[in-house]
Amino acid sequence: MSIQEKQNLTEKQLSILNSEMEKHKKSTGLAYVLWFFFGTLGIHKFYIGNTKWGVAYLALGIIGWVSMLTGGTAALAEGGQSGVGVGTFGLLCLILVGIFLLVDLFTIPKQLRKVYEVAEAKTIKGFTA
DSSP states (O other): OOHHHHHTSOHHHHHHHHHHHHHHOOOHHHHHHHHHHHGGGTHHHHHHTOHHHHHHHHHHHHHHHHHHHHHHHHHHHHTSSTTHHHHHHHHHHHHHHHHHHHHHHHHHHHHHHHHHHHHHHHHHHHHHO
């Protein structure tokens, strides 16, 4: 969103823009708290507004934990290799989510800024349309 586009707005439009953008502000601190406590469920992605990635984290997290628990339990109960494949699949799902979470650790502020800028550009476009 360029400064030039903002300079072309009237005082009333700027006031409306500021009011609308207050609705879109997200807390970086809260995003990190959600990331820390509920990262494998993707709750921080839903908070940021990235629903598709939130669903991916949620699916991988649930599949990973359920597979690990059922595979591990089966392997322990049978005393052998019966659940190892399922447990390994679950572990791979959780490793993948872990890699995504590591990337998020360093990119959450950038993600929030991007969502805010897109919402701001969309709001300004509504004024000029």
